[in-house]
Amino acid sequence: MTDVIVTANSGSSSLKFALYPAEAGARKPLLRGEVTGIGSAPVLSARMGEHALVVTEPLNAIPADATHEWLITQLLQRLRGEYVMYRPVAVGHRIVHGGPTFEGPIRIDETVRRKLEDLVPLAPLHQPHNLAAVDAVSHIAPELPQVACFDTSFHHNQPRLAQLFALPRRLSDEGVIRYGFHGLSYEHIADVLPVYLGERANGRVIVAHLGNGASMCAMNGRRSVATTMGFTALDGLMMGRRCGSLDAGVVLHLIEQKGMAAADVHHMLYRESGLLGVSGVSNDMRVLEASSDPNAREAIDLFCYRAIREIGSLAAVLGGLDALVFTAGIGENSAGIRSRIAEGAKWLGAALDAEANKRGETAFHSNDSHVALLRIDTDEEGVIARSVAHALEQGGACA
Structure with missing residues (x-):
């Protein structure tokens, strides 16, 4: 046994x-x-x-x-x-x-x-x-x-400025700050990066966890320094059903001018928005990529546009970019999405090897690319298992 x-x-x-x-x-x-x-x-x-x-x-x-x-x-x-x-x-x-x-x-x-x-x-x-x-x-x-x-632990030691909202200090003191998510996925990528990048793994890396839930994390020294999600998992990138970053004034408008109840706004932002809301077709990227519906195409366009914008923001925090890593369901399986987002990072020195990307190879940058482009499968379960084994060895908790 x-x-x-x-x-x-x-x-x-x-x-x-x-x-x-x-x-x-x-x-x-x-x-x-x-x-x-x-x-x-x-x-x-x-x-x-x-x-x-x-x-x-x-x-x-x-x-x-x-x-x-x-x-x-x-x-x-x-x-x-x-x-x-x-x-x-x-x-x-x-x-x-x-x-x-x-x-x-x-x-x-x-x-x-x-x-x-x-x-x-x-x-x-x-x-x-x-x-x-x-x-x-x-x-x-x-x-x-x-x-x-x-999922929040990996981001816990981010710089304070990366965690703060510009809200009254009493709210920050109460815990209304940016937490970040998908930390188990990012922890796995940080752990295996040296296998693929050697010493460059400790450089300026952006990891794109793209799935039904989506976010990005900027790493330096394989530690989180900024991420797209915030207080909740609603923030940041456009997702399958979630809207991502949204002007808070839109929420106020829906409640005050449209007469929507807070619970209805909550439901719309979490379950009826994102790829599903924009396309009116599906929250599944595979379905949208196979669809001829122009609204499906626009949803994909917006998904990629928002991702490219966030890469620019995170690269600014890092002061440049040494590697861009794609993971999770869309990141691992959609060559088309990887291609479009990587093309949007050309200004940072990324150059795509289109055939390697289509084949789903781990490294799909061209020989003259200044930025490594990688496709790495995530393994949240493996991170959990090793954390449990360590916690049991320590007699309970490990921080």
């Missing part, structure tokens, strides 16, 4: 999970899977062992309204039945918002759980599902240690 750490990465309509050997430093999962379409038509894809065997099947036995709690419960029950060769010793969770309190991975107890609940309003699409997974494990396997790993 193999002792394993279970990782749970709960999204708004998905659940990624993996089993890692419990020893610290383990980088290859024994099993990795994902359930997509939660709430509509759940589908499971799983990958086990070194042979990279992929098994995909509709979860016909799961009702369309199945919850994250139900799925986590099923996973743990299977580990105690069908997959008894694996013995869970701990569960690590991606928790989107750590607020001003949590600087690093921490073991979840009742006090921590209450504090995480208080942060739900700051990440309404994700935090409830994150905590639902925690509660499901507590119910079915209360003896298992659980560790929270935060």
